[in-house]
Structures are given as C-alpha cells and as structure tokens.
Amino acid sequence: MGKGEETRAAVLDRAVDVARRLGLNGLTIGSLAEQAELSKSGLFGHFRSKEALQLQVLAHARTGFEVAVARPALRTPRGEPRLRKLFDLWMDWDALPGGCPFVAASTEFDDRPGAVRERLVRDQRDMIDMIATVFRTGVAEGHFRDDADADQFAQDMYGVILSRHHYLRLLDDERADQRARHAFEALLHAVRRIPSD
Amino acid sequence: MGKGEETRAAVLDRAVDVARRLGLNGLTIGSLAEQAELSKSGLFGHFRSKEALQLQVLAHARTGFEVAVARPALRTPRGEPRLRKLFDLWMDWDALPGGCPFVAASTEFDDRPGAVRERLVRDQRDMIDMIATVFRTGVAEGHFRDDADADQFAQDMYGVILSRHHYLRLLDDERADQRARHAFEALLHAVRRIPSD
DNA sequence: CCAAGAAGAGCACGACCGTGCGGAAAGCAC
DNA sequence: GTGCTTTCCGCACGGTCGTGCTCTTCTTGG
Numbered sequence: 228m229g230k231g232e233e234t235r236a237a238v239l240d241r242a243v244d245v246a247r248r249l250g251l252n253g254l255t256i257g258s259l260a261e262q263a264e265l266s267k268s269g270l271f272g273h274f275r276s277k278e279a280l281q282l283q284v285l286a287h288a289r290t291g292f293e294v295a296v297a298r299p300a301l302r303t304p305r306g307e308p309r310l311r312k313l314f315d316l317w318m319d320w321d322a323l324p325g326g327c328p329f330v331a332a333s334t335e336f337d338d339r340p341g342a343v344r345e346r347l348v349r350d351q352r353d354m355i356d357m358i359a360t361v362f363r364t365g366v367a368e369g370h371f372r373d374d375a376d377a378d379q380f381a382q383d384m385y386g387v388i389l390s391r392h393h394y395l396r397l398l399d400d401e402r403a404d405q406r407a408r409h410a411f412e413a414l415l416h417a418v419r420r421i422p423s424d
Numbered sequence: 425m426g427k428g429e430e431t432r433a434a435v436l437d438r439a440v441d442v443a444r445r446l447g448l449n450g451l452t453i454g455s456l457a458e459q460a461e462l463s464k465s466g467l468f469g470h471f472r473s474k475e476a477l478q479l480q481v482l483a484h485a486r487t488g489f490e491v492a493v494a495r496p497a498l499r500t501p502r503g504e505p506r507l508r509k510l511f512d513l514w515m516d517w518d519a520l521p522g523g524c525p526f527v528a529a530s531t532e533f534d535d536r537p538g539a540v541r542e543r544l545v546r547d548q549r550d551m552i553d554m555i556a557t558v559f560r561t562g563v564a565e566g567h568f569r570d571d572a573d574a575d576q577f578a579q580d581m582y583g584v585i586l587s588r589h590h591y592l593r594l595l596d597d598e599r600a601d602q603r604a605r606h607a608f609e610a611l612l613h614a615v616r617r618i619p620s621d
Numbered sequence: 622c623c624a625a626g627a628a629g630a631g632c633a634c635g636a637c638c639g640t641g642c643g644g645a646a647a648g649c650a651c
Numbered sequence: 652g653t654g655c656t657t658t659c660c661g662c663a664c665g666g667t668c669g670t671g672c673t674c675t676t677c678t679t680g681g
Contacts, residue, residue: 230648231658248535252449256639268641269659277639325535334531337593338445338522348594355595382603383610386587390579393586396534397541398549406579413580413614427678428628453669465671466629474669 235273238263239287242280246288247325250335251281251343281343288328289350296320297357306368307415310361314411317388318404326396329354330389355381362418375418383414432470435460436484439477443485444522447532448478448540478540485525486547493517494554503565504612507558511608514585515601523593526551527586552578559615572615580611 241262245254256277260270274280300313321327329351336344358381365371387410394403438459442451453474457467471477497510518524526548533541555578562568584607591600 229657234658250532255637257637266660267639268661271640272657272659275640331531333590333594334528335447337590344594348596351590352595378599379603379606382587382591382600383584383607385590386583386585386607387580388583389586389590390583393530393534393548393582394579397530397545398552399545402575403579406576409576410580410583417610417614426627431628452667454667463630464669465631468670469627469629472670 231273234263234265236287238265238270238273239283242284243288243291243328244325246284247323247328247331250331251284252335254281254284256280278342282346284328285332285343285346285350292320292329292354297354300361306365306370310358310365310415313358313361314384314388318391318407321388321392322395326392330392355385358384369420371418372420380414380418384411387411387414428470431460431462433484435462435467435470436480439481440485440488440525441522443481444520444525444528447528448481449532451478451481453477475539479543481525482529482540482543482547489517489526489551494551497558503562503567507555507562507612510555510558511581511585515588515604518585518589519592523589527589552582555581566617568615569617577611577615581608584608584611 238259242254242259245259245262256271257267260267263270274283296313296316296319300309300316303309303312321330325331329347332343332347333351336347359377362371362375362377362380366373366375366377387407391403391407394400394406435456439451439456442456442459453468454464457464460467471480493510493513493516497506497513500506500509518527522528526544529540529544530548533544556574559568559572559574559577563570563572563574584604588600588604591597591603
C-alpha cells in the first residue's frame with residue numbers, strides 16, 4: 228500500500244466517525260482536514276469532489292459493517308443462531324459512538340436525489356436483504372415456520388433496531404436495549420416452528 | 425392577528441415543509457427568504473437568530489402534530505379504537521411530503537448539544553409518551569392485558585413507524601405500508617386480553 | 622387622517638464553504 | 652543516487668452562510 232492509499236484510508240476512518248455524528252453533510256472538508264492534520268487542498272486532492280468523498284465514506288462504512296456484522300454473523304451456524312448473532316452484532320454496530328452512519332445518512336438523503344442517495348439505497352437494501360436471507364435459511368433449517376414472510380420479518384427487525392437507535396441516542400433511555408431485545412424475542416417467538424409456552 | 429404574526433406564520437409553514445425534506449440544518453435563511461418572497465434581512469428580523477428560527481419551527485411542527493394526530497385521536501373512544509386511530513393518523517402524518525420533521529431532526533441533533541436538541545427531546549418524549557398513555561387507558565378499559573408493559577409497546581410501535589418511514593422514503597418500497605399495518609396488528613394481538621386464534 | 626411604531630429592503634461584514642492552481646517536498650523505481 | 656511521480660502545502664477564487672446596520676414603506680390606533 229503506497230503512501231497515498233495509507234493516508235486516504237486514515238482520512239476515511241476519521242470521516243466515517245464524523246459522518247456517524249454529524250451526517251454526510253455535516254462532514255465538511257475544512258474540519259476533516261483539521262482532524263486529519265492535513266491542509267484543505269491536500270486532503271481535497273485525494274477525493275476530487277465532495278460528492279466523491281461522500282461516496283467513499285459510504286463505501287468505507289459498508290466495509291466496516293461487513294467486517295463487524297455481516298461476516299461474523301455468516302460464520303455462525305445457520306438458522307436461529309445466525310439470526311440472533313446478526314441482531315446482536317447489529318446492535319453493537321449501532322451502539323458505536325455516533326450510531327450507525329447509514330441511519331444518519333438515510334434521513335439526510337431520502338429527499339436529495341443524486342449519486343449519494345442511489346449508493347445509499349443500494350447499501351441499505353443489501354443490509355436489509357441480508358436479514359431476509361438469513362431468515363430464509365432459518366426456514367430451510369426448519370427453525371421457522373415456512374409460511375413466515377421473510378421481508379416482513381426484515382422490516383420488523385429493522386424497526387426494532389431503529390426505535391432502539393432513537394431511544395438510545397436522542398432520549399438517552401437506558402432501558403432501550405432491554406426493550407429492543409425483548410421485542411426481538413417476541414418477533415422470534417411469533418415465527419418459530421412450534422410455538423410453545 | 426397583526427401583519428407580523430401573519431407573515432411569520434406563513435414563513436413557518438414553509439419552513440416546516442423544508443425541514444421535513446432537508447432537516448433543520450438544510451433549512452437556510454437565504455433559501456427560506458426566497459421561498460417566502462422576502463428579503464433575507466426582512467425574514468431574519470422575525471426570528472432573531474437561526475437557533476430561534478429552528479426552535480419556532482419545532483414548535484410549529486408540534487402544533488401541526490397535535491392538530492393532525494394527537495387531538496383527533498383523543499376524540500376517539502378510549503382503548504383499542506383510540507390506539508388504532510393514533511397509529512393510523514401517525515402513519516398519515518409521516519406520509520406527508522418529506523415525512524415527519526421530528527424524525528429528520530432527531531438524527532440531525534442527537535449528537536449536537538444545545539437548546540434545539542433539548543426542545544426536540546422534550547417533544548419526542550411527549551409524542552412517544554402519548555402512545556404509552558393511550559395504551560394504559562386501553563388496559564384500564566380491559567382491552568389489553570394488565571401485565572402488558574406500556575413503555576415496551578410504545579417503543580415497539582414507534583419502531584413500526586420508523587421502519588416504515590425508512591422503507592417508504594429511502595427504499596421506495598410500496599409494500600412498506602402493508603407490512604407496517606401487519607406489524608401493528610401483531611403487536612395488538614400480543615397484548616390483547618384474551619389471546620384467541 | 623396623522624403620527625408612532627412595526628415590517629421589510631438594501632447593503633455590508635467576516636467566516637466558512639467547495640474547488641483549482643503552482644510550487645515544494647517527499648516517496649519511489651532503476 | 653538520480654530522476655520521475657506522487658503527495659501535500661500556500662494561496663486565492665467565487666459563493667453562501669448567519670448576522671447587523673440604516674433607511675424606506677406600510678400598518679394601525681387614536
């Protein structure tokens with residue numbers, strides 16, 4: 228890895244941190260340069276426009292998600308264990324300082340057409356589709372009822388994550404975690420093969 | 425109502441629209457003045473700072489929520505009917521162009537301390553507490569199990585609203601509504617007095 | 622209808638934004 | 652170690668931001 232790639236990666240690390248807290252618009256070139264201890268133009272040279280920077284921040288964040296959430300989950304046994312692991316890791320990922328950067332970016336760009344929005348839609352769709360896919364393998368394993376709707380489950384589970392995100396970050400409610408886990412258990416209970424208890 | 429109040433209200437109407445789409449930061453004085461057909465300084469005179477403008481936008485949006493959601497819901501018979509009405513109206517409110525302005529503002533300000541954030545926390549807490557309160561009257565009416573946790577229900581229901589918000593606005597998924605209603609029915613089913621079926 | 626006061630326009634300010642250029646300094650291949 | 656290439660800085664630009672001043676125009680109470 229040449230010098231260029233090295234500093235670019237370091238800058239992107241900082242940039243994702245900022246994007247978590249302030250979003251992709253709050254991410255300004257001047258302040259980012261300051262944090263990275265580079266001159267504004269020095270930093271700018273690595274990305275040829277602000278939009279390109281935002282796109283690379285998204286790509287970098289996506290890689291982080293894959294490393295911290297997706298891949299470890301997929302290394303867990305198929306079915307319910309994998310789904311649980313996915314949920315747990317996702318919660319951890321969203322509990323990093325600033326929260327999930329995709330959540331912040333989503334509300335920022337849901338009404339701003341352009342390349343950033345398109346990229347964001349793709350990433351979010353992939354992330355959410357992953358829930359549905361993992362759920363379907365759970366059906367195939369016989370853990371979940373085979374008349375259960377995987378897309379319904381994905382939307383429900385993402386709702387649990389999102390409300391916990393808001394409760395935790397805006398309302399500072401320390402019981403948010405516990406309630407989110409309770410809600411997830413209820414979702415699982417509703418789709419289990421042989422509902423007991 | 426004097427002339428001042430009149431134009432200020434008109435400006436705030438436009439401002440809430442903008443805040444729905446672009447958030448409270450995307451809301452810029454110059455562009456707002458343009459839309460309101462006022463000079464920048466003419467508009468600025470009504471609010472003595474940008475922060476004051478943002479606070480008044482929040483207050484205006486809250487009034488809108490009360491008129492469109494809270495009050496009509498409270499005019500509906502207590503218990504499950506009222507809770508259903510609350511959910512339906514909330515969904516309509518969030519389906520207005522740009523979506524619920526509080527959702528946009530929440531992710532923007534969850535990491536920006538200050539008066540705006542504090543006001544936002546108060547408003548959001550009130551809105552969500554309303555769910556719990558309506559739910560509790562449903563328990564008192566005998567519609568819901570009296571061992572059901574109202575705060576848990578509130579967080580769950582808000583999650584349904586939030587995930588629908590994302591699916592609808594970012595992902596353009598037209599089945600989001602249907603799934604949200606299905607999820608709400610499932611929530612109701614789980615807390616009903618005598619679980620049947 | 623007239624005067625006091627409010628509402629709004631015009632203009633300017635310092636700060637920061639994203640962006641570009643030219644030169645210095647560092648990294649790197651041979 | 653020399654020479655080319657990449658990396659980075661200094662500086663400047665046009666534009667927009669929030670804010671404040673002064674001055675004109677309108678509204679409104681008596």
